[in-house]
Amino acid sequence: xxxxxxxxxxxxxxxxxxxxxxxxxxxxxxxxxxxxxxxxxxxxxxxxxxxxxxxxxxxxxxxxxxxxxxxxxxxxxxxxxxxxxxxxxxxxxxxxxxxxxxxxxxxxxxxxxxxxxxxxxxxxxxxxxxxxxxxxxxxxxxxxxxxxxxxxxxxxxxxxxxxxxxxxxxxxxxxxxxxxxxxxxxxxxxxxxxxxxxxxxxxxxxxxxxxxxxxxxxxxxxxxxxxxxxxxxxxxxxxxxxxxxxxxxxxxxxxxxxxxxxxxxxxxxxxxxxxxxxxxxxxxxxxxxxxxxxxxxxxxxxxxxxxx
Amino acid sequence: xxxxxxxxxxxxxxxxxxxxxxxxxxxxxxxxxxxxxxxxxxxxxxxxxxxxxxxxxxxxxxxxxxxxxxxxxxxxxxxxxxxxxxxxxxxxxxxxxxxxxxxxxxxxxxxxxxxxxxxxxxxxxxxxxxxxxxxxxxxxxxxxxxxxxxxxxxxxxxxxxxxxxxxxxxxxxxxxxxxxxxxxxxxxxxxxxxxxxxxxxxxxxxxxxxxxxxxxxxxxxxxxxxxxxxxxxxxxxxxxxxxxxxxxxxxxxxxxxxxxxxxxxxxxxxxxxxxxxxxxxxxxxxxxxxxxxxxxxxxxxxxxxxxxxxxxxxxxxxxxxxxxxxxxxxxxxxxxxxxxxxxxxxxxxxxxxxxxxxxxxxxxxxxxxxxxxxxxxxxxxxxxxxxxxxxxxxxxxxxxxxxxxxxxxxxxxxxxxxxxxxxxxxxxxxxxx
Amino acid sequence: xxxxxxxxxxxxxxxxxxxxxxxxxxxxxxxxxxxxxxxxxxxxxxxxxxxxxxxxxxxxxxxxxxxxxxxxxxxxxxxxxxxxxxxxxxxxxxxxxxxxxxxxxxxxxxxxxxxxxxxxxxxxxxxxxxxxxxxxxxxxxxxxxxxxxxxxxxxxxxxxxxxxxxxxxxxxxxxxxxxxxxxxxxxxx
Numbered sequence: 001x002x003x004x005x006x007x008x009x010x011x012x013x014x015x016x017x018x019x020x021x022x023x024x025x026x027x028x029x030x031x032x033x034x035x036x037x038x039x040x041x042x043x044x045x046x047x048x049x050x051x052x053x054x055x056x057x058x059x060x061x062x063x064x065x066x067x068x069x070x071x072x073x074x075x076x077x078x079x080x081x082x083x084x085x086x087x088x089x090x091x092x093x094x095x096x097x098x099x100x101x102x103x104x105x106x107x108x109x110x111x112x113x114x115x116x117x118x119x120x121x122x123x124x125x126x127x128x129x130x131x132x133x134x135x136x137x138x139x140x141x142x143x144x145x146x147x148x149x150x151x152x153x154x155x156x157x158x159x160x161x162x163x164x165x166x167x168x169x170x171x172x173x174x175x176x177x178x179x180x181x182x183x184x185x186x187x188x189x190x191x192x193x194x195x196x197x198x199x200x201x202x203x204x205x206x207x208x209x210x211x212x213x214x215x216x217x218x219x220x221x222x223x224x225x226x227x228x229x230x231x232x233x234x235x236x237x238x239x240x241x242x243x244x245x246x247x248x249x250x251x252x253x254x255x256x257x258x259x260x261x262x263x264x265x266x267x268x269x270x271x272x273x274x275x276x277x278x279x280x281x282x283x284x285x286x287x288x289x290x291x292x293x294x295x296x297x298x299x300x301x302x303x304x305x306x307x308x
Numbered sequence: 309x310x311x312x313x314x315x316x317x318x319x320x321x322x323x324x325x326x327x328x329x330x331x332x333x334x335x336x337x338x339x340x341x342x343x344x345x346x347x348x349x350x351x352x353x354x355x356x357x358x359x360x361x362x363x364x365x366x367x368x369x370x371x372x373x374x375x376x377x378x379x380x381x382x383x384x385x386x387x388x389x390x391x392x393x394x395x396x397x398x399x400x401x402x403x404x405x406x407x408x409x410x411x412x413x414x415x416x417x418x419x420x421x422x423x424x425x426x427x428x429x430x431x432x433x434x435x436x437x438x439x440x441x442x443x444x445x446x447x448x449x450x451x452x453x454x455x456x457x458x459x460x461x462x463x464x465x466x467x468x469x470x471x472x473x474x475x476x477x478x479x480x481x482x483x484x485x486x487x488x489x490x491x492x493x494x495x496x497x498x499x500x501x502x503x504x505x506x507x508x509x510x511x512x513x514x515x516x517x518x519x520x521x522x523x524x525x526x527x528x529x530x531x532x533x534x535x536x537x538x539x540x541x542x543x544x545x546x547x548x549x550x551x552x553x554x555x556x557x558x559x560x561x562x563x564x565x566x567x568x569x570x571x572x573x574x575x576x577x578x579x580x581x582x583x584x585x586x587x588x589x590x591x592x593x594x595x596x597x598x599x600x601x602x603x604x605x606x607x608x609x610x611x612x613x614x615x616x617x618x619x620x621x622x623x624x625x626x627x628x629x630x631x632x633x634x635x636x637x638x639x640x641x642x643x644x645x646x647x648x649x650x651x652x653x654x655x656x657x658x659x660x661x662x663x664x665x666x667x668x669x670x671x672x673x674x675x676x677x678x679x680x681x682x683x684x685x686x687x688x689x690x691x692x693x694x695x696x697x698x699x700x701x702x703x704x705x706x707x708x709x710x711x712x713x714x715x716x717x718x719x720x721x722x723x724x725x726x727x728x729x730x731x732x733x734x735x736x737x738x739x740x741x
Numbered sequence: 742x743x744x745x746x747x748x749x750x751x752x753x754x755x756x757x758x759x760x761x762x763x764x765x766x767x768x769x770x771x772x773x774x775x776x777x778x779x780x781x782x783x784x785x786x787x788x789x790x791x792x793x794x795x796x797x798x799x800x801x802x803x804x805x806x807x808x809x810x811x812x813x814x815x816x817x818x819x820x821x822x823x824x825x826x827x828x829x830x831x832x833x834x835x836x837x838x839x840x841x842x843x844x845x846x847x848x849x850x851x852x853x854x855x856x857x858x859x860x861x862x863x864x865x866x867x868x869x870x871x872x873x874x875x876x877x878x879x880x881x882x883x884x885x886x887x888x889x890x891x892x893x894x895x896x897x898x899x900x901x902x903x904x905x906x907x908x909x910x911x912x913x914x915x916x917x918x919x920x921x922x923x924x925x926x927x928x929x930x
Contacts, residue, residue, distance in 0.1 A: 002825040012510065021827075028811065028828040037864055040814040070814075091628055111630035112512040113584025120583070132632070133512030172512060196515075197506025300828060304819050 003301045007119045007126040010135040011176040019180060023145050025297035026290070032069055033292060043072035046303050049102040050076045051093070052129070053109045058264060058288065059129050059138070063106050066295035072303070075100065090114065094121040104303055107131075112169075125302040127295075133167050138298065139263055140173025142291040144181060146283055147218050149290070150259055155182035160212040160254070162246055163222030163271050164193040164233075170263045171222055175203055188212035189222075189244055192233040209244055216254040220261045221246045224271045237270055247273040251281065259283050313337050313353035314731070319363035319692060324665035325672070325681035334363055336688040339731035344682050356733075358692050361725055364664045365680050366398025366429075366689030368671035369641060370488075370566050371463070371542055371616035374400075374431070377418060378407030383621040383709045385419065386426035388641075391619070391708035393428045393735040395641040396667075396724035398689035399679055400429060400619075404436040405464035411436035411447040413455035420456050428734040429727075430689070432458040432675075434488060437476045443468055446475055453483040458675060461488035463542060468494050470527060477528075477537025486538035486562075486674075491524035491549065492516075492592065501632055503576040503593040511580055513631065516593050522548035529556040532563055540674055541565040543618050545592035547602040554611050564674040566616035567603050569644045570714055573651045575600050578714065586627045586634035587714040590618070607666060608658050614671040615648065615663075617641050621710025639710040643701055645693060647715055649722030660695075688731035697723045707740060744902060744919040750895060753914035756876065756907075759892030760789070763874050764796040766890050771841055774803040776869065778840045782858050783811045783829055785847035788909035789876060793845060808833035810844075815857035831861065838866035843890075847905040849875040852886035877916055879903050 003018050011019070032040055048067040050060055060076065067074045079087060088096075090109075097105055104125045107115055112132030119126040130136040148154050159178050165171045165187050178185050179202055187198060188206040198205050206212035213219060224240060234240050251260060260272075260281040268274045276282065316334040321344060323329075333348040334341065374388040383391075385402075392400045402419060404410035410419060416433050423431035435457035436447045441464070449460055460480060467473045467489070476487050497520040502508050504515020525541060529552055532539035541553060544565050553565050570590060575597050579588045588594060606612045620637025627634050645667070652658040672680030679687060701718045703711040727735035734741055751759070771777050774797065781790030787809050794807045809832040813819075816826070844858050859871055874890035879897045893916070897903060902919045906912075 025828050028830045029814075031831055035865060040864065041860070042814040042819065089625075089628075090630060109630065111632040113631040116583040117630060131512075133514075135512065166509075167512075169512060172510070195509030196504065197509040200506050201510070297828075300814075301825070304814075304825065 008137050009115050009128045011137045011140045011173045016180045022297050026145055026293040029296045030293040038069050041071045042304050043070040046072040046103040048072045048074050049105045051107045052078045062291045063295050066292050070299050130169050135173045136169040137173045139170045140177040142294040143174050144177045145290045145294050146287050157183045157217040159183050159218040160186045160216040161220045163189050164224050166193045166195045168222050186212045190234045213250050213253045218259045221272045241270050245271050248276050251276050315350040315353040315355045317355055319358035319361045321363045322664045323682045324661050325669040336731050339688050341682050341684050341686050341688050362693045364691050365668040365682050366691050367396045367667040368399040368680050369397050369617050370401050370671045372400045372402050372619040374402040382623050385422040387709050389427035389429045390740045391641045393727045394707045396645050396691035398429045398729040401432045401434050403463045404434050409436050409441045411439050413451040416452045416455040416457045429729045434459045434461050437462045453485050459486050459488050463490045466490050466492040474531045477535040480537050486540050488540045488542050489528045490542050491521050493520045493524045496520035502579050503595045505596045507576040518546040521546050525549040526552045533561045538562040543568050545571050545595050547599050550602050550606045564613045566614040567612050568618045569647045584631045587712050589634050591636040604657050615666040617644050621708050622712050627712045638712050638714050639708050642706050643715050646720035646722045650720045690728040692726040694725045695722045743922045745922050746917050747920045748918045751916040756914045760792050763890045764793050774801050776841050778806045779843050780808040780810050782846040786845045788907050790845040806835045812857040812861050815860045837868050840868050841870050842868040843872045843874055845874045847876050848903050849878045849888050852882045852884035855886050856884050
């Protein structure tokens with residue numbers, strides 16, 4: 001029962017059956033990370049290329065560990081790029097990757113849709129490690145995995161996503177993944193940072209953070225990027241923290257066994273206070289561990305046991 | 309002038325300027341129409357049998373980018389005019405955002421001279437409103453008018469300064485010429501790459517709200533009313549723009565408007581459907597279905613005067629990149645009629661007569677020139693269309709240098725069969741002559 | 742390809758007797774239960790390992806640590822198979838280092854599964870010894886591997902399939918030899 005899609009570009013394009021297969025496979029593979037010798041020979045002789053057009057520590061490291069645990073060889077290409085100072089075009093980079101014999105490419109890129117573009121140019125499978133403001137499907141999957149592992153299910157849970165939804169690829173992947181798996185999704189944040197069309201896909205848009213957190217099973221707090229203040233989306237970081245930050249009092253509105261999540265890296269004291277980030281409800285470190293398991297699962301499902 | 313006579317015999321003549329839609333003949337003498345009517349006698353005339361085909365005035369495109377001078381790898385006046393002829397166009401307006409821009413009389417003269425040497429169809433240059441298209445000082449509009457500029461526009465960029473727009477509209481009245489407005493409020497459009505709405509929200513692409521156009525349309529209409537200047541609104545894309553237009557036109561303000569085939573046929577969902585294909589990236593952006601429905605109605609009801617292609621050729625290198633970095637624009641002259649015939653006329657949204665009017669008499673009235681009609685004595689610009697011919701759009705077969713066509717692979721009906729420009733057969737059976 | 746039953750090799754009672762005999766042999770060979778652990782290979786090695794553990798407990802009164810091994814990640818045919826096998830969990834909740842590990846599986850055939858299982862076990866630690874117990878040895882080895890404990894040696898042809906069915910996975914206990922139906926045989930090539 002292989003994955004139906006050739007690439008992992010967006011959770012919007014994935015169905016519940018494929019999501020479940022990925023989560024189940026990750027569940028089977030997670031054990032490897034706790035072994036004395038963290039290695040299985042499954043992907044020996046396969047080359048995984050990580051192509052990052054944006055700086056990233058955790059996502060890239062997570063992919064590289066996942067590949068190494070599965071015995072794949074990894075090559076990392078790291079480059080910065082902008083519309084003003086373009087280096088080699090992505091099209092030309094693709095030709096290089098093909099010449100290097102890449103079996104799978106993991107790409108992060110500042111422009112939405114770039115992984116779709118890459119997948120069109122490349123025969124090898126592509127995993128989207130974050131494209132602009134569009135999606136970050138592996139983060140969405142690891143969030144689903146973390147919730148399912150802790151709560152035993154996804155269906156029927158109420159998940160509140162708080163912060164800058166407009167610019168967040170994590171929020172988009174979380175929303176699609178959660179909706180497809182039968183969870184209820186609420187969002188809250190400054191109205192300037194909520195994209196249009198959320199209600200159309202079945203998300204409840206709350207006027208206040210308090211309303212979103214009321215009796216929630218899970219709270220995902222998004223990172224607020226300070227440059228958004230300069231973009232004029234909100235007046236000050238201080239005011240953001242006051243009205244939209246998640247603190248102990250607000251978290252108290254959620255269910256007693258609420259899970260507190262954050263995709264990292266955190267701005268402590270801005271979108272989340274330290275007492276709760278380090279508190280018993282937080283599963284932020286587990287999210288990181290689970291990220292490796294989910295990425296191992298994707299590498300297995302896209303590269304292992306498939307006749308090309 | 310040649311004294312050769314050509315009888316176009318037995319076609320269905322559709323000429324909205326004379327409310328004609330019947331089987332008859334068209335007789336051309338030299339570069340003029342001599343007669344239109346049933347069973348014309350024309351001893352010694354060459355005969356073009358067109359039974360079963362539609363005969364109409366040659367199409368007029370109020371909005372094309374020919375990239376000449378300066379970006380001839382994208383298009384030039386020769387290739388652009390061949391694309392026009394292949395699409396049934398006999399008159400095209402070329403926009404001034406070339407490099408250097410058409411902002412002085414010598415450059416207008418350059419275009420006309422190049423057109424005389426290389427073009428198969430009538431090329432009418434549009435001059436810049438502001439020097440260098442920089443939106444600050446009026447360009448020498450009078451001088452350019454005398455050199456042959458038929459209208460003025462900073463198209464490609466909005467005129468952000470309301471004061472400059474006011475002066476342009478006022479100044480244009482001295483030569484009874486008009487201003488073509490690219491209506492876009494830059495602060496609202498703010499680096500957007502597609503229509504702001506549910507789809508941009510889903511795809512995480514920066515949006516250009518409908519209001520970015522409508523607030524500028526409203527401003528320009530108020531300025532037109534205030535100054536008495538003639539205003540033509542380019543590539544309208546939103547419902548609110550249409551409402552403003554309707555309101556001001558009913559008050560007698562001298563305003564006309566155009567809409568593109570892609571805004572009439574495609575919506576923002578196309579960006580998602582194609583997986584971020586950069587040939588869906590245009591400015592103004594493809595809007596959501598409710599805007600498209602409104603544009604269709606406005607065209608059908610005559611609120612919008614003309615269909616214009618905003619033909620914007622780009623080199624593949626400018627499109628074969630990440631979405632944010634791709635150039636705005638698509639080509640359109642070679643597919644306009646079949647796209648609209650197949651998706652509007654055959655779909656029952658627009659009558660054939662109204663479509664032909666929007667491509668001929670409508671734009672001719674915007675120009676206030678003797679064009680777009682088969683009246684005797686008028687220029688012998690004629691297109692013959694085969695409504696039954698079905699073909700798949702293949703950009704590699706285009707005469708344009710551009711390949712940036714959002715309709716590649718579409719099955720379309722209603723392809724131009726013959727194009728006659730000023731009495732000369734320039735396109736026949738798929739071939740430029 | 743439709744299969745038909747060719748011969749019935751073991752029934753429930755036969756399987757029970759084989760498990761009891763193997764349990765005795767394991768205890769005899771290893772001189773008791775000291776340091777002994779059982780690891781069942783998914784899928785049908787798992788219930789067999791549990792049965793062996795129960796039987797040994799009945800004989801010796803000692804409960805052996807029992808683990809579950811999924812060898813999917815160690816298969817040597819992953820890149821050539823068309824259908825991708827689903828990975829299941831490996832659950833070996835004890836340290837195998839220094840242990841006497843008895844791998845348990847239903848059928849020993851080419852030996853490739855056992856090779857994968859040995860690699861998987863060694864990745865978990867360094868056992869003192871690995872032994873192999875199977876319900877059926879049907880021959881046709883492709884690797885230098887042999888079983889220490891065999892329920893039944895069964896000469897077969899490659900065309901045949903040895904179907905082991907167990908109560909826990911299939912609802913009944915039996916071992917049968919199946920072969921392709923005569924009508925389908927020609928089509929196989």
